[in-house]
């Protein structure tokens with residue numbers, strides 16, 4: 430049997446078109462990943478005038494970008510197609526017209542190269558992006574989005590220990606998982622209404638900030654006082670692991686209506702603090718209840734530095750290790766899809782995902 434598997438992965442569930450090539454090896458107990466390429470083409474500029482993602486525009490852009498990115502990869506890596514062992518594609522959850530573009534592209538490639546096609550769950554991708562934080566990445570070949578990324582090969586490798594608690598916070602989901610192994614978890618709770626990222630995006634809009642709102646709020650919040658306004662901490666004192674952000678969003682709306690002359694930076698900082706308080710306190714409560722050794726943070730909102738810093742401190746102060754992917758892997762990317770596909774392919778008895786767009790696929 431071959432020692433490693435080169436997986437070419439494709440991600441088009443929302444507004445990022447991404448193709449990655451990841452060398453995967455190892456077992457479920459100690460999988461290893463080397464990200465050879467991770468190319469992400471963001472459509473932010475196209476959706477920005479509409480204040481959010483327009484599914485049909487996303488579809489049109491993915492159709493345009495997929496062959497472009499693939500050709501870029503063909504040019505960069507000599508004999509690329511001979512090196513691909515399998516193809517992975519996100520089948521859900523996400524916007525179905527967008528998902529189909531990636532699926533169709535992947536199906537054609539799989540037929541052309543005569544290589545197996547593996548469907549992947551986008552949320553498992555986010556979860557497994559934590560394993561990229563301990564991965565080796567050929568930084569010289571990598572298109573790095575952030576300037577501050579530490580060269581991966583120089584970074585000490587942290588291990589992920591079980592039991593673990595994983596908080597997945599993205600534009601569409603807020604999920605808390607209790608993991609007893611890389612492939613075994615139970616969902617402790619999720620949001621009853623808006624996802625954390627959705628709340629960031631909606632509050633940003635109220636403040637007149639462009640889409641996507643998360644990074645904009647983080648920037649503005651840095652100039653404000655997080656204790657200036659006492660926004661509610663929804664569900665914080667409920668003894669369960671569910672979340673709700675819609676009430677918080679509404680109280681920001683009313684606050685802005687009643688205080689038109691307010692300092693917007695204070696609103697951004699106080700809102701962000703309310704979200705951080707709820708997310709981190711519930712995560713730590715779960716960590717204590719389940720004796721977690723590691724705490725994993727992932728999904729687009731995990732790019733939020735104050736959130737990372739707060740959870741890292743709480744985790745480490747209580748003797749747990751804290752794992753969060755690098756900025757490049759927080760938001761949507763194809764590298765995480767290759768990891769999800771590989772981990773699934775190691776589980777011979779797990780039911781394979783159907784290769785069709787599944788907008789509401791759950792984790």
Ligand code: KG4
Nearest residue numbers: 599600601626643644729730732733760761
């Ligand atoms: O995971 P992701 O890229 O796409 C989905 O699967 O939804 O997450 C996108 C979400 C958006 O709501 C965006 O505003 C939020 O992640 N986000 C952030 C930050 N960067 C991205 N939220 C807070 N702070 C950030 N720095």
Ligand code: ZN
Nearest residue numbers: 599729760761
């Ligand atoms: Zn995502």
